[in-house]
Amino acid sequence: MVTMNDFKGSVKADWCPGCGNYAQLTAIPMALAQLGIKPENTVIVSGIGCSSNMPEYVKAYGFHGIHGRSLPVASAIKWSNPELTVIAYGGDGDGYNEGTQHFYHSARRNPDITYIVSDNQIFGLTTGQASPTSMLGMKTKTTPDGNIEPPINPLSMALSAGATFVAREFSGDVKHMVETIRRAISHKGFAIVDVFSPCVTYNKDNTFDFFRKRVYHLEDEKHDTSDQMAAFKKAAEWGDRIPIGIFYENNDPTYESRDEVLQTPLIKQPVKKLEESDLEEFL
Amino acid sequence: MVTMNDFKGSVKADWCPGCGNYAQLTAIPMALAQLGIKPENTVIVSGIGCSSNMPEYVKAYGFHGIHGRSLPVASAIKWSNPELTVIAYGGDGDGYNEGTQHFYHSARRNPDITYIVSDNQIFGLTTGQASPTSMLGMKTKTTPDGNIEPPINPLSMALSAGATFVAREFSGDVKHMVETIRRAISHKGFAIVDVFSPCVTYNKDNTFDFFRKRVYHLEDEKHDTSDQMAAFKKAAEWGDRIPIGIFYENNDPTYESRDEVLQTPLIKQPVKKLEESDLEEFL
Amino acid sequence: MDQNEVIIRVGGAAGDGVQSAGLIIGKVFSRNGLHVQTYNYYQSIIRGGQSWYQIRASHNRVKSQGDGLDILIALNKDAIERHTNPKINEGGASPLDGIAVYDTALGDFTKYEKIKYCGLPLGEIAQKYSRNTLLKNTVAIGAVFGYLSLDFETLAGVIRDQFGGKGEIAELNVKAAKEGYDTFVTKYGKSSKALNPEEKRFYLISGGETAGMGAVRAGLKAYFGYPMTPASSIIHYLAAHSRKFDVFVKITEDEISAINMAIGANYAGIRAMTGSSGGGFALMTEAVGMAAEMEIPLVVYEAQRAGPSTGLPTKTEQGDLLQIIGASQGDFPKAVFSPRNVEEVYYMAGEALNLAEKYQMPVFLMVDLYLAEHYETVEKFDFTPDIVRPPFAKGDEKDYRRYAYTETGVSMRALPGTPNLMHNEDSDEHDEKGDVVSDAVTDPEIRRKIMEKRMKKLETYIKELPPTPSYLMEDAEYAVVQWGSTQGAVEEAVDILRSKGLKVGVIEVNRPFPVNQDIRDLVRGKKKVIFVENNYTGQLRRLISSEIGVTGDIITKYDGESFYPGALATQIEEKIRK
Amino acid sequence: MDQNEVIIRVGGAAGDGVQSAGLIIGKVFSRNGLHVQTYNYYQSIIRGGQSWYQIRASHNRVKSQGDGLDILIALNKDAIERHTNPKINEGGASPLDGIAVYDTALGDFTKYEKIKYCGLPLGEIAQKYSRNTLLKNTVAIGAVFGYLSLDFETLAGVIRDQFGGKGEIAELNVKAAKEGYDTFVTKYGKSSKALNPEEKRFYLISGGETAGMGAVRAGLKAYFGYPMTPASSIIHYLAAHSRKFDVFVKITEDEISAINMAIGANYAGIRAMTGSSGGGFALMTEAVGMAAEMEIPLVVYEAQRAGPSTGLPTKTEQGDLLQIIGASQGDFPKAVFSPRNVEEVYYMAGEALNLAEKYQMPVFLMVDLYLAEHYETVEKFDFTPDIVRPPFAKGDEKDYRRYAYTETGVSMRALPGTPNLMHNEDSDEHDEKGDVVSDAVTDPEIRRKIMEKRMKKLETYIKELPPTPSYLMEDAEYAVVQWGSTQGAVEEAVDILRSKGLKVGVIEVNRPFPVNQDIRDLVRGKKKVIFVENNYTGQLRRLISSEIGVTGDIITKYDGESFYPGALATQIEEKIRK
Ligand SMILES: Cc1ncc(C[n+]2csc(CCOP(=O)(O)OP(=O)(O)O)c2C)c(N)n1
Ligand SMILES: Cc1ncc(C[n+]2csc(CCOP(=O)(O)OP(=O)(O)O)c2C)c(N)n1
Numbered sequence A, B: 001m002v003t004m005n006d007f008k009g010s011v012k013a014d015w016c017p018g019c020g021n022y023a024q025l026t027a028i029p030m031a032l033a034q035l036g037i038k039p040e041n042t043v044i045v046s047g048i049g050c051s052s053n054m055p056e057y058v059k060a061y062g063f064h065g066i067h068g069r070s071l072p073v074a075s076a077i078k079w080s081n082p083e084l085t086v087i088a089y090g091g092d093g094d095g096y097n098e099g100t101q102h103f104y105h106s107a108r109r110n111p112d113i114t115y116i117v118s119d120n121q122i123f124g125l126t127t128g129q130a131s132p133t134s135m136l137g138m139k140t141k142t143t144p145d146g147n148i149e150p151p152i153n154p155l156s157m158a159l160s161a162g163a164t165f166v167a168r169e170f171s172g173d174v175k176h177m178v179e180t181i182r183r184a185i186s187h188k189g190f191a192i193v194d195v196f197s198p199c200v201t202y203n204k205d206n207t208f209d210f211f212r213k214r215v216y217h218l219e220d221e222k223h224d225t226s227d228q229m230a231a232f233k234k235a236a237e238w239g240d241r242i243p244i245g246i247f248y249e250n251n252d253p254t255y256e257s258r259d260e261v262l263q264t265p266l267i268k269q270p271v272k273k274l275e276e277s278d279l280e281e282f283l
Numbered sequence C, D: 001m002d003q004n005e006v007i008i009r010v011g012g013a014a015g016d017g018v019q020s021a022g023l024i025i026g027k028v029f030s031r032n033g034l035h036v037q038t039y040n041y042y043q044s045i046i047r048g049g050q051s052w053y054q055i056r057a058s059h060n061r062v063k064s065q066g067d068g069l070d071i072l073i074a075l076n077k078d079a080i081e082r083h084t085n086p087k088i089n090e091g092g093a094s095p096l097d098g099i100a101v102y103d104t105a106l107g108d109f110t111k112y113e114k115i116k117y118c119g120l121p122l123g124e125i126a127q128k129y130s131r132n133t134l135l136k137n138t139v140a141i142g143a144v145f146g147y148l149s150l151d152f153e154t155l156a157g158v159i160r161d162q163f164g165g166k167g168e169i170a171e172l173n174v175k176a177a178k179e180g181y182d183t184f185v186t187k188y189g190k191s192s193k194a195l196n197p198e199e200k201r202f203y204l205i206s207g208g209e210t211a212g213m214g215a216v217r218a219g220l221k222a223y224f225g226y227p228m229t230p231a232s233s234i235i236h237y238l239a240a241h242s243r244k245f246d247v248f249v250k251i252t253e254d255e256i257s258a259i260n261m262a263i264g265a266n267y268a269g270i271r272a273m274t275g276s277s278g279g280g281f282a283l284m285t286e287a288v289g290m291a292a293e294m295e296i297p298l299v300v301y302e303a304q305r306a307g308p309s310t311g312l313p314t315k316t317e318q319g320d321l322l323q324i325i326g327a328s329q330g331d332f333p334k335a336v337f338s339p340r341n342v343e344e345v346y347y348m349a350g351e352a353l354n355l356a357e358k359y360q361m362p363v364f365l366m367v368d369l370y371l372a373e374h375y376e377t378v379e380k381f382d383f384t385p386d387i388v389r390p391p392f393a394k395g396d397e398k399d400y401r402r403y404a405y406t407e408t409g410v411s412m413r414a415l416p417g418t419p420n421l422m423h424n425e426d427s428d429e430h431d432e433k434g435d436v437v438s439d440a441v442t443d444p445e446i447r448r449k450i451m452e453k454r455m456k457k458l459e460t461y462i463k464e465l466p467p468t469p470s471y472l473m474e475d476a477e478y479a480v481v482q483w484g485s486t487q488g489a490v491e492e493a494v495d496i497l498r499s500k501g502l503k504v505g506v507i508e509v510n511r512p513f514p515v516n517q518d519i520r521d522l523v524r525g526k527k528k529v530i531f532v533e534n535n536y537t538g539q540l541r542r543l544i545s546s547e548i549g550v551t552g553d554i555i556t557k558y559d560g561e562s563f564y565p566g567a568l569a570t571q572i573e574e575k576i577r578k
């Protein structure tokens, strides 16, 4: 049996005390353990940012790459060796700024990977600049007079791209998060979980308290997760009540299931031996 | 009075005979002339692709940059000199592949520029590879066994980003296109017009005929252009009937209207003379 | 004029079928066992403009598109005006000095001396068979082979293959060709050229294709890319053969995604490549450093075209060497290959994959538009699989350290999925175990050591560098230094100079980085060293001077065209006599 | 030990307020007219880890963080163990050889000889005033100034400024500092250092800030960027002063957008800049070539940090020179500046903007983490606007050609909005008018000419290059070559060697590209030439050897820290004696 402890890394997480990321450091291993996935078959891929340090702290295969590029790396790992469980993890800057295009195209492509975004609505590691999810008016080092750029909505974004599993969670609700991450990992296809993960150091607006007062569970309101338009509507909800949970899910085929060559795992394929006949066409 | 002829460039367009782009080469100058905008105050910015050759053929200021990057260039030109009418023009590969992130963030940012995409659902200039809007199953040089990646929907994409003007046109309906482009240019904010612009050489699926049979005018069906959810629904329509026209429009403030510094055109601002007091803080 | 050799040019507009006509002609020769080189002059335009395709065929080995022009097939008026005009030289290409085959319907055009104008009612003939306007090209091709009195059956065979077997269209084309063949002979007679079928047959193939094949032979399992001329030919080849070769081909949203995917796939343990031309490669450079820092194998195929920026998208240049040397911040080990011809691309593609995996570092396979797109005859290839994979850790290693300090600098990889060896690979600086040293405490000492460990790989590799190839250097008094695709033109220029008694040899740099110290020995005592480069600033010369202090004179060409042997010989001679 | 100088280090964890304590200390000195240099040693972590801040202050000009350590303020146990241990040397920093100020509540720790341990109940004192744990830093700072018996009022003033004026918090801090000041003197007495207020005052400022100011002085109207250490300090500075200076600051979705925006803004006619560190700059490289090909002015601020890849994000290195030289495919004119100190950054930022516009080409303003982030005292700045704008076409020019061939290679720009001069600027190769030559007909001749026209700009600029600065080169027998931020440490090392009678001078390369030929003259006849570089492979040496064939010995440092003068002097001496 796999336990959470099997995922315990030897390096202690050095996020600020109280940082939202700790919740995911609990939730991800817990979900993996519940699913009986072994550390050796898990790859955590990340970019750069406070959140992206995650793979350093989990005992699994870790790929801590460059800013914004976790998704192409994660997709290719999965396509090369489908027996691995591949989780991409990173920040809102990483995923919705530098990595915008990869997020969008991964969502439409539907590789069987899980993408968890620590959405603290700020750049943490670079010491507090506005991110694409920073709220209007927010004061940061790059927006000393208040942010004037309307934030993007990662869920609507994913929905519009045709994502097959779209969810949101909150670091203040680990139990709920574990459940959703478990389902995201089990989902066959691209699963995005945007997590409100407060940055206690640089974001004084979107605090644990801010969310605690507002979040509610989608499943408590009979939301139909197969209805894309309903999902769009729920995704647009922002104010006194903010929904978390699974917004949308469908069973569209994964990218790899549509590709002929990938029907045999690449890593298991024998090398193709060339023959004289392969030159025929050049005659 | 400005006439279409004022925009006639000295270089003859060298697209393939019958190429969809010719329609826009007529429609854009026509719309500009109708609005009384002078060639000298018009800048056409493009990336790389067959379509992106447009600025070479129009008498106006032309900026024919690199693949995928027309929008950042166009935004900055507008911010620097708001008296210019700035139109970005390019292909589906240019805008929805290489330039994905700029499209998405321009849409949320809302600079007062017009973005017209020649959407031929193929890479033309590079001789026929699948693009992000190529239909499933389409055979191209890069998808000899048929495209397996679900196409993106540029309109839903723009809507999810919060675009303030979202429209679609068809090269086979120039009159209608002129009207929409005119409104797009008049719109205060980011206006995207996705144009079905058949590539007669490499796309044998989405031909003029294909669209002629299918397109209908949105305004004929009492579509409410102020209803975003309705726009999402209309954008998802694809099959025997495909809508063209304006899907959505609102009056959200432009980026430049929210920025204090941009209240005076940058190009007109005097140089800031530094003084001893500017060093005070370093004492 | 060499009677064993012929140079044929097909000129027309994009969309006129220039290239396919050229390829048919080339294949007729190669199937007959003649050596062939082709040259493709075209524009970034889908229809119209001005393009041409040149085929040089010979009983002896040919190494470049050559000088001179024996036969012109003019598909439009512009082509006949242009290629017969002795004043127009398209970047060095010779004007016609032989016969011009054209449709008499072209009407009037300027005629020049010494040229034999062989008009034929090409369109008329063609229309007897079909209304497809491209059929007249087939008639013209037939005419040319009639003139050369080369076996019609081979031509018929190539036409059939080209037009999809024995169907109606193919037969119409064969018939049209035959009529062109016969009509020409009847009207204008035969050439004095002595080109006859040989007992062997060659393959006619381009560098883009041999890059793909060579990589497959070395175990390539995935190619990630975004189309860009002239790096697309490898994609098209691999995509077309994806199922046959079991190679996964993925076109991505951009080049950044492509290279990151290639790195991910290599990390997972398969052999994967990416590639682009200069502009797309620029976008990839950040990830090159990541591969180096994380010590993940990576092969990048870089097909140069004339820059800067979009530049001349369909023209050749060797302008990306310094971009590759400078790709990504910081110092790290890497290797750059510049194969000299289509055949060498095949072998170096495999060598690159092996080297990248052996040293867990980025390896660049540089070609240029000329090499990626022009066709050359090749007799045979070695098909023995060429795969040297270092061992991976299995899971029972004690005290496994992903980046263990070793003699060679190379540490053993453990692939994801291996039991017990879970670890983190990081683009942040790390220690032997892979733990990051830039978070809590940066230990400058560890940083120093891990830098040295990585750079040691390069030192180890340098010792294994094969000698720099050369041509006629044994007794040379003058050394010409070339790299990549200019080999053929340079060697032919040197042949010309040798025939004049000048003892010139060629140092052929096919592995420009790390710079081989043996170049020092090769230039020692030479009266003159002359670099020949298809770029403006002499990038190879700058690199070699930078790394080993060797420099010399320079001959450059930066008009988008490749070198022509005759003109080059003159330039080299001038440098020598100066 | 120099009695006119003191070196103080504040050590603690991220989040302990190390940096702000250090800055307060520095400002007390600079306001008193002492010369100051600071050094910031920190990690890529928001809280925890190990960081320190060093302040060197002197009555004489200081040029680097210096050797030795007189006073340590230890904010945690790790700091006291680490900085007092003679065996630990953080990349060259000296261990303590003086007094240690710390909170007696820290408990036990290893004690070393020769160090005076001056424990104080810092926390206890602080708690009297507030429960904010950072207040104890203020107490410690007070103690240090008591020890140095430097005027308390200046300290009070700095504290007030730091804590927002005369409010309650500020006053609490002042009081706490005073108690620290007095308590220390009572308990441990005063230092023998002779540091006294001078009649003048200095500004204490970093390179990131002077880059911003210098650019504003030269008419900067927009800055486009994406945050990345250490290129963020300029962004933060400009964003904070955006309204004051009327500079539009835009943070973009990525670096690609940032550079394209900067190019768009320059095209429209304003002065705009972009910037990043190595990894972000890698993403910008494609557009650099576009600016060059389209001849649009562009200044890129490139703040280096230790690579490869993410590397050591908060550590210094000079590892990006070759990345900049190789940025983007093809050959094109460009210039690279590497200011040597905080003041020079100010002037070179303006020079870069002027040069970019004069020659319509990319100009790189290279700094490194050390230069971008450490503070130096500066006495005054020249505020006269430094804006040289070439004339723009007005609309009444006859036969206007955007890329007209000229003597200098520079052609007159016409900005959008100008009547009559509508034209196309293109990343594709074009002719004088701007019409593309790669579509219908590529004219190799035009291509050749327009390449030469562009490259001519570089030839023209080379003639105007100011002489390479140098230090004590007049009578030097040995030449040290340095570039960028290492100036201070190198000059101080040379001072040490001079004091030993070795005639060493320094060639200071602040404009590394195009390489100034005068370096040849400067090294002529020297017994030895020694390059000193903060990177592994000696990138400046490689560049200079590449361009003008000058080379020499090399001393490198690649552990993420900058050079220390003492250790460097020893290394140079070894090279000389070898
Ligand atoms: C190409 C590149 N650009 C910029 C950076 C600098 N950088 C590091 S992390 C970061 C943003 C961090 O924000 P986010 O992704 O939201 O992560 P968080 O720290 O908030 O978890 C940036 C801009 C980089 N490392 N690489
Ligand atoms: C960075 C970069 N990558 C790739 C290319 C090659 N390229 C030129 S045009 C093009 C795509 C053209 O498709 P699209 O944008 O749809 O334009 P169209 O030709 O169909 O109008 C590509 C991939 C390039 N010029 N630059």
Ligand code: SF4
Binding pocket: A014, A015, A016, A018, A019, A020, A021, A050, A051, A120, A124, A125, A198, A199, A200, A201, A202, D046, D047
């Ligand atoms: S800065 Fe914010 S995101 Fe980063 S570790 Fe601290 S609390 Fe977490």
Ligand code: SF4
Binding pocket: B014, B015, B016, B018, B019, B020, B021, B050, B051, B120, B124, B125, B198, B199, B200, B201, B202, C046, C047
């Ligand atoms: S290839 Fe297609 S898009 Fe390009 S010019 Fe021809 S028809 Fe138009």
Ligand SMILES: [Mg+2]
Binding pocket: A049, A091, A092, A093, A118, A119, A120, A121, A122, A123, A124, A131
């Ligand atoms: Mg964040």
Ligand SMILES: [Mg+2]
Binding pocket: B049, B091, B092, B093, B118, B119, B120, B121, B122, B123, B124, B131
């Ligand atoms: Mg297209």
